[in-house]
Structure formats: C-alpha cells, structure tokens
Amino acid sequence: MVSNTNELSHEAFLYLIRQSGIDLDTGHDKELFDYVKSVLSSLDPLRSIDVGSTEPPMMFIPAQEDV
C-alpha cells in the first residue's frame, strides 16, 4: 500500500496510522502526511537497487543449548 509514494492517498495514510496505534490531532495529521510522503519518496534510491537473491545480513544462529 505504501510501496510507491504516488499511491499513498490521504485515506490510506489515515488507515495505516490508525493501524499503527497513533492518535492524530487535526493539525498534526496534515504535517505528518506531508512528512511521510517525503520520507517514502526518499526511499526511491533503495527501490532501484537490484539486490537479486542477496540475503539480508540478519542470520539467525540458534543458541547451543537449543540444538
């Protein structure tokens, strides 16, 4: 839903904010919506990276006693 900045409608934004458990007052709502749009557009360089099948460096290693 928020994978592309241009697709983020105000309604979708409000829905996601509620799902996140954030209470918005009217003034802050507009400020946050504008800020979120700028943040999401700043992720464009990330989306353009071809990561192929690279695994994220978050390898889970079970503790010895769990093996």
Add this chain to the structure above:
Amino acid sequence: MTDVNLCYASVRALSELVSKKQVSPVEIIEAHLQRISETEPVLNSFITLLADEAQEAARRAEAMINRGNHLGPLHGIPVGLKDLFNTGGVKTTSGSRIFDNYVPIEDCTVASKFRAAGAILIGKLNMHQFAYGPTGENPDYGHMHNPWDPEKIAGGSSGGSGSAAASGQCTITMGSDTGGSVRIPSSFCGIVGLKPTYGLVSRNGLTPLSWCLDHPGPMVRTVEDAALTMNVISGFDPKDVASARVNIPDYTENLNKSIQGLRVGIVKEFFDAPLDAEVESIVRKAISHIESMGAEIHEVSMSMFEQSQAISGTILMCEAAAYHRELLKDHAEELYAPVRLRLESGLLITAADYLKAQQARALFNTSVNALYQTVDVLVGPSQPITAPTLLAQSVEINGTRVGTTAAVTQYSRPYNITGTPAITVPCGFSASGMPVGLQIAGKAFDESTVLQVAHAYESTTDWHLKHPDIAS
C-alpha cells in the same frame, strides 16, 4: 601545583602528573568544575552535573594514589557520558523530560569500565532527543552550542559531548553513533571522534536508536586519548548480543609507526557529492600532507555511495520506530516535533522495504570491503560544510540548497552501514574560524591502523592544539 592547563591537558599528560603526585585528581576535578561554571552558560553541554559526586570520587582517587595504588592512565581523569548511557543512581534522560525521573539501578558496561579504571564521572551530557537528529537540538534541556561560535550547532546527536571535550569541560567524553552522531559533533567542534567497529564496544545499558547501527565511541582532543580510552572500554560483553569475541590489542602500540607505503584510498564519490569549496580545499591539503609522509594515494570508487542514505535511513527509521512505539502511543505530545515526525513515519515503512534495505546493506558491505583489497584506509572529508547555524533546515553548498540532515550525514552513514571503524581528526579551519575534520576509515576491527594514520597526521600538524575562546 603545575603550570599545565589541566582542562586542556591530554590523558597521558594528566596521568603522568597524577602518577608522580605532581597534581591531585582533586585539583583536576576542581579545575574542570571551574571551567564548566565559566562556559556552561554559553554552551549548555550538560543535562546533569555531578559536582559533589565528582569531588568525592576525586578525594577517593587521591587517597588511593597516595597509598601507591594507581590504577592506570584514566585514574582521576574526568569523563562525561552522553545522557543515554545508563549510570547507576544517576538519572539518565536520553535527552527527554519524559525520562527526567528515570534513575537506572546499574551502570551500563561502558560506565562500569570507566569506573573500574578509576575515571571520574563529572556529568551526563546533553544530546539530541533520543539521539534522533544530527544537529544537537533539544527543547527540553536547551539546544547545544558550538564552542567556536555559539550561534552555530555543536552537531548531534552527541552535541554535549562535542562541546564539552572541545571547551575543556571534560577530558574524555562518550557519544553514540548511529548515522554519524560521534563524528558529526566531533568534526564541527574540532575534536577527535572515533566510531569503533560494531561489536567492539558494548551497547549494554545504552538507550537504542537503531540496534544494528548504534556504535558507542570516544570523543576526545587527541588521537592518543582515543586510543587510551579504547584500551579501557573495548572488549567482549555477554550482556550485549552483538558483542564481538576478538582480541583487544593495546591501541597505543602502533601510534608512532611510520605510514610510509601505507595505501590510502580517496573515495571519488565523496568529492562528487555536495562539498563546500573551502572545506574541500582544506581536506585536499590534509590528504597531500598524508601523501608527503610517504603514504600512497589511490583514487577508489564507492559505487553504492548514492544509495547509502536510503539504506541507512530506512533501517534507522524502522528500528527507531519499533523501539519507541509505546512512547509514541503514550507521550507523543511531549516529544520534540521533528523527532515525533521521524518516529511516526518510521511506522509506515513496510517490512519489505526494511528487508530490502538490509539486502542492499549486504551488497554495500561487499563492495566496500572489496576496496580494502587495494587500500589500507579510506580518507576524505568528515563533513561537507562547517557547523551550520542553529535550527537551519537547509544549508547552502556552493550555491545549492541541501537539507541539513542529509548534508551532515552524507559522509558518516556509509560506515554505520559497514559497521567498520572511522575517526575524525581536526584538519584545519575555515576563514570564519570554524573547524574542519578529516575522516579516516578502515577495515573491521582494524582500529589500530585507523589510529596510526590519524596520529601520524595529528602529530605533524597543530590543529588539535587550537582551542576556542569562549566569551562567558
């Protein structure tokens, strides 16, 4: 009694005076408390000053030393900790009034190591709220000010640490660096700041900003002081899941070795990015100086440099939002507005984007690690500009407006992604009298080489000997 200015003496110099009983820790602490009382109205480096506790600790240190029990180079030396390092019995606010009454029961690992080495905690230092910003703004405890020009930022997030070390309020300060928060204020305040390898210095007992990007590190006035501090604070800690089991060398051992033949990489992309012409000129002179000492200079390419802001920013925003989620629910109105916006927006980045950033991080690290097959260190500017004016949302670089946060983090973030060591050392001053820093980065756990190059530069220049004239 001594003619040495105790507030600007190095750890080594103070230690020699103390061990020979020419100066007492009590005198050192008194001198620093006096300096703090003179400069603090301008700088606002401290959230909590521990004057009585420090004086008492100094008397105990003096008694120990008089009994012939000198614990080592840090015994009796005043240390300030960024106020996100937990200190047992001393409030730790993380830069927010929300935690104004939070008094940890235990010391963080770093604080307990300093204590065991005989260092004296003189206070808890001001910081950008929750370490979430590079400019040293804090509405709850007041903004931090640059000792070289109080109208300018000290930098962040460890701004109080930067101003305290630069102004002679503390001999050693500690910061934490997630996107540059040790190196940014160190560069802007004209001191030495080392972000060690991830896992080398324990994060146990520090308020996280981003679990996988946070690096605690020393902010001091000389490279040797950084090395001496690393000798005390480094090492495996079972209380930190990311702590590395590696042998800890004596970080002072290689400081005086020649850099003849050492291969120094200059990242081409750093000079293609927005970079103030005056800062570039100063940094290029510093690189020429290193070359004149016998190092080989090689131009190299950090091919994913342009993506580093997005990679680092995505990981940081998601992890900060996850950590502070409950705070957002209960205390949103009490947060500094820009910090609140950053935290809230982090909740809306998808898990897929977070994981893509981690995938990209793996690629980024592979490409940067490959550079170390042809060079030993990477050298370049610490900052594209000198310290900007307080609360400036954007800065002008060679006629182009750039967002302040993006500008001041552009050269630091790559090494938070790689988790590898990077130091900033003073390398000159602008015409307006503001410090400029040179960044030297190296391979994982190769702090010794990074410190060696930094010391070779420092010991043949005198930038680190210049101190700000602070009008009280």
